[in-house]
Amino acid sequence: MTGIRALLFDVFGTLVDWRTSVAREAEAVLAPLGHALDWSAFADDWRARYQPAMEAVRCGLEPYVALDELHRRNLDAVLASRGIELDEARCRHLNLAWHRLDAWPDVGTGLAALRESFLLAPCSNGNIALMVALARRNGWHWDAILGAEPARAYKPQPLVYLHAVAALGLTPAETLMVAAHAADLAAAGALGLRTAFLARAAEYGQPNPADQPDFPVDFHVDSLPALAAQLRAGG
Missing domain, CATH: 3.40.50.1000 (HAD superfamily/HAD-like)
Incomplete structure (x- = not known):
């Protein structure tokens, strides 16, 4: 070599x-609001939307956008699928879980x-x-x-x-x-x-x-x- x-x-x-970290960050934001979830499943669901979101860029359906933006779109979908509404400040903070x-x-x-x-x-x-x-x-x-x-x-x-x-x-x-x-x-x-x-x-x-x-x-x-x-x- x-x-x-x-x-x-x-x-x-x-x-x-990423799995343990995102689960921890989701719990820190959502549990104080009264949400009791399977936090690892929440992380898995968010991550499962990662490749499909990038595929739209790869195949030319949309121009390149940074992963932070794709993560935010995916987060909005994960929250909506669970009937969770968050204010914008909390959404921004939770989306940056991937930075932590x-x-x-x-x-x-x-x-x-x-x-x-x-x-x-x-x-x-x-x-x-x-x-x-x-x-x-x-x-x-x-x-x-x-x-x-x-x-x-x-x-x-x-x-x-x-x-x-x-x-x-x-x-x-x-x-x-x-x-x-x-x-x-x-x-x-x-x-x-x-x-x-x-x-x-x-x-x-x-x-x-x-x-x-x-x-x-x-x-x-x-x-x-x-x-x-x-x-x-x-x-």
């Missing part, structure tokens, strides 16, 4: 525990170890403001913030990965895409990027077979420190 100079990271699920996600326990140590030898950047469908908020919350230090908003497209469209690689002045073969989702890695690998599968069995509260790659990847690890160790050892 010599020749790798930069690592690109999927963020939701790969670096952050907590990292998985291994991420801080792992990123610090990787940063000693490689350029690091998110390659996420999250917009720049969202990525900045997560970095500041969790103490991450990126060399750049790349992904959907700079490319004006959503993964797994090739432009997102290729724009990120080009922005760092590298070739795909010099770039390692790290993700917990097979589709993300399949798209990156098809473009010549190296691939690292980072297993996150607890992302949805239980293992999701669809996230397991059924194709060869360059690395298969269960933590970022383990990835750093393998890279130091040359793969």
Whole structure:
């Protein structure tokens, strides 16, 4: 694996525990108003609308809009489906739950170890403001913030990965895409990027077979420190 100079990271699920964090944020806003819900199911419902919302952009039905806006549309739909009405200030605050996600326990140590030898950047469908908020919350230090908003497209469209690689002045073969989702890695690998599968069995509260790659990847690890160790050892 010599020749790798930069690592690109999927963020939701790969670096952050969105499910637990969104459930916590929803409870903090809605429980004081008298709502008693399955908070994890609320988070799952909100997340389930993520891919369909982006697909309208991918297939050209609407122009690119930032994920914060798509999250807000989806939140309005989730609330309406439960008969919940919120004032605008509370809706705005709850929508920014995605800016307040907590990292998985291994991420801080792992990123610090990787940063000693490689350029690091998110390659996420999250917009720049969202990525900045997560970095500041969790103490991450990126060399750049790349992904959907700079490319004006959503993964797994090739432009997102290729724009990120080009922005760092590298070739795909010099770039390692790290993700917990097979589709993300399949798209990156098809473009010549190296691939690292980072297993996150607890992302949805239980293992999701669809996230397991059924194709060869360059690395298969269960933590970022383990990835750093393998890279130091040359793969």
